[in-house]
Amino acid sequence: MAINTNGRGSEADGAPRCIALVGPFGSGKTSLLEALLARTDKVARQGTVADRNTVGDAAPEARAHGMSVELNIADATYLDDRFVFVDCPGSVEFLSEMDGALSGVDLAVVVAEDDERKVPALQLILKALEARAIPRVLFLNKIDRSSRRVRDVLNVLQPASAVPLVLRQIPIWENGQATGFIDLALERAHVYHEKEPSTRIDMCDADRTREHEARFTMLEHLADHDDDLMEALLEDIAPDRDQVFADLVNEMRDGLICPVFFGSAEHGNGVSRLLKALRHEVPGVDLLAGRVLGKRNRDALQVIKTLHTQHGGKLSIARVLDGQVSDGDSLFLNGEREVKVSGLFSIFGQQASKIATAGKGALVALGRMEDVRTGDLLCFDTDALSSLYLAEARPPVLATAISAAQRKDEVRLSAALAKLAEEDPSLTISQNQITAETLLAGQGEMHLRVAQERLAGKYGLDISVYAPHVPYAETIRSGTKIRRRHKKQSGGHGQFGDVALEIGPLPRGEGVQFTDTISGGVVPKQYIPSVKDGVLEALGRGPLGFPVVDVSICLTDGSYHSVDSSDQAFKMAGILAIREGLPECKPVLLEPIQKVVIACPSEATAKVNAIVSARRGQLLGFDARPGWPGWDEIQALMPEAEIGDLIVELRSATAGVASYTAEFDHLAELSGKAAELALQRSGKQQAA
Structure with missing residues (x-):
């Protein structure tokens, strides 16, 4: 969001209400924002995403990829009521932008469309709103492209919502096209006009019959939470219109229903009706303040x-x-x-x-x-106070190693990465101590690509990115005894250190143990720590090229020279003994194994299981995802080498909505062709 701070302006009177525009990727949120701004005369002409002339998505990265990658904010005034609209990205890779915005909005307009493939993505967004008790309405966009009855579309979308999706309108159809709507609360019919407000018309008998049926269904939903209304329906008494509106507003604000409007943002249809509903039904900031601050x-x-x-x-x-x-x-x-x-x-x-x-x-x-x-x-005061309304940062699912192409830019790169992570908490920057790499991790391929583009465009950095090295380790299967001496004479004091070591394997997970059984002062006590330092340094890179773990080293014997012995000499003796002794101990490669928990729609569980198995994963089982109807959680153990681009394949198999968490579980031996391939890949990476 490249803000230009050179302009000037002033705030209008009144307390504005803040509304988030949320929904799956491609549902038309940016187009709806543009239509709202055009209808409120905030912009002279409604732009389009295709023409790249919208108020939202004006950042270089958004224009380049044709998608929202950050929040877009715009204010507007409608009939003297002031609103601030926050257009949130819909891609699962940029949902952290929505997470932050939800802590400051009064209501969310959920933009959806007639597309069954996007129902899981819609559920991701509705879950976030439900968890925070954000009042919401649904705007069914692209009604001009839908070929099904609106009620059938709602039946498809309903599984994504924990509360009923309640129609506030029904369309007027003409030759298979929605040419207008009937408002079920006001019992009035309107016809659309291209990018202009709709006009009221009389209902025909057929439409009036449809309206009565649909309105009764709406009232039944409201009566579930209003005993007086239920009694009126049972006695076939027409409810007071003010009571109906009060129930619609109160039940929406309490999160008991999600009212549904529809239209076409691209053509400006349904926008005026949505604005009128927002004007009368969006709660003020006091409700949000209560959620954020409590009492x-x-x-x-x-x-x-x-x-x-x-x-x-x-x-x-x-x-x-x-x-x-x-x-x-x-x-x-x-x-x-x-x-x-x-x-x-x-x-x-x-x-x-x-x-x-x-x-x-x-x-x-x-x-x-x-x-x-x-x-x-x-x-505004000094009493300790923190927000009660924060979301946890989404765990990263894809990482890349990153470095400055020129050494002189390393400090600038570090500062730029810190700024990117501050702007976007779902980006994480870490240092892998084993592989000595800087890792940039995020929510997917596009997420990381946009971050890299910002480093280049915004901060003028030339960077190198590559797949992170896998932090392999190695251990030994047998032991040995070895004695090595470091002796050097080059004028003046020489160097002399002599050590005898016993090297042996330890059970997995025991790490490195160094002991000594020196007696009689054959190695003076002041030099034993130096021997240990040399041993540990040599274990940092074993015969296979990786850190050595799960070994025991015992200093059993040695000798010294009263003049030429020194800390450095005994350190070098320890290094020589380890380097020459380890190859005799049958070294074996160890690969890190991660405990992985994958969340995906149930219909994709079989595909995900196959993906895990194909990546040498060990399936531990799966169960229903708690609180997520229609979703499963799959648990597995997977080699870290197979997890690198796992999210790409998972998202491909799940319409872009799968996610996972992973944590280190253990190191496992790797032998045969798999070990040869790992060593070959590692060698190429190190050469690169």
């Missing part, structure tokens, strides 16, 4: 996103839960550490406009708050 009622801001801009520095995007914030104010990070606002901005697409103050409900960018992170709470 602690005080002025605070919730940080939902961190940005590092090229020219404006760091920006912390935050929702004002209560109170008023001004440029130059002192705030308290989680109620404790004082931080100062150095610049206050409103955001519209890629533009940040400087403002003086922002009031309750506003979504603003705070400048240069270096210690503030996404998810933090900023308070």
Whole structure:
């Protein structure tokens, strides 16, 4: 999100409501944002994703790939009510952007379409909303392309939702095309006009019959939570319209139902009706403040996103839960550490406009708050306080090794990676001590690709990326006794160290043990630690080229010279003894085995099992995923060498929604052709 901080603007009066646009990849969220902005006269002409002229997805990476890769924020005013829309990426690889945004919104518009393949992705998003008790409505987009009855489409989508999807409208059909809609709450019919508000028409007898049937179904859902309405339906009494609207609003806000609207964002159909519903039914910021702060009622801001801009520095995007914030104010990070606002901005697409103050409900960018992170709470007093409304970072599923192409850029690369990880908590940066590599890990191929493009485009870095080395190890199957002497004379004091070692195998997982049975001072006590240092250094790279584990080393004998012996001499003697002794101990390669838990839709479980088996995995079993109807969790043990690009194959087999977690379990012997192949690959990687 490359924000330009050179513009100027001011905040309108009133407490805006903040609405997230969420939904599966390709469902039309960015198009809906554009339609909302056009309908509210915020933009003169509705752009399209195909023409790459939308307010959202204007970042270079989004334009290059034709998809949302970050939050897009825009404000609009409709009939004197002010809204802030936050368009969230729909790809599973960028859902962490949505995670942060949900901590600062009043309602989510879930954008979906008539596509059974996207139901698991829809469930991922609805689960996140349900877990946080976010009020939500569903906008069934691309109604102009659907060939099925809306109720049939809802039957397909319903398994993704834990609460009933309740139709608020039914379409008016003409020659197989949706030409308008009937509002079931108002009992009025409207006809669409291309990118213009719809107009009211009279219902024909056939449509009125359909409307009565669909409205009764809607009322039945509402009556499940309203005894008075249930009694009225049983007695065939027409309910009061105000009561119906009150039930629709209250049950939606309480998370008991998910009302469903429909239309075509591309053509602007259904947008005015959606805006009217948002105007009357979206809760104010007080409901969000209650979720974030609990019973602690005080002025605070919730940080939902961190940005590092090229020219404006760091920006912390935050929702004002209560109170008023001004440029130059002192705030308290989680109620404790004082931080100062150095610049206050409103955001519209890629533009940040400087403002003086922002009031309750506003979504603003705070400048240069270096210690503030996404998810933090900023308070106006010093009582310790932290957000109750944070999401855990999504565990990474794909990693790449990364380095600066030129050594002089290593410090710049380290700083840039830290900024990327701060902007996106689902990116992790780590150092593998065994392979001496910097690892960039994230949510998938595209996620890592976008990060690499930002390193090149935003930070001007030339980088090298490659598959991470597998941290193989080695051990021995037998023992030996060996004596080696380090002796060197080159004028003045020489070097002399003489050691006898017993080398033997240990059970798996025991590590390295060093002991000594020296007696009589044949090796002076002050030199024994040096022998140990030499042994441990030599074990860092065994005969096969990997760290040696599960061995015991015992110093049994040796000799010294009163003048020429030194710490360095005995260290070198220990190194020589290990290097020459280990090849006699039948070295064997060890590969790391990971405990893997894979989550996938049940219909794909058989495919996933086959993928695991083909990658030398040992299936431990599978069970229903707790709290996820229609999903399974598969447990397996898999070699780390087979996990590198596992997510690519899993996503291909599951319509892009599978995920997994992995943790080290044990080291296992690897022999035969598998070991030869591992050694060959490792040799090529090391050469590279």
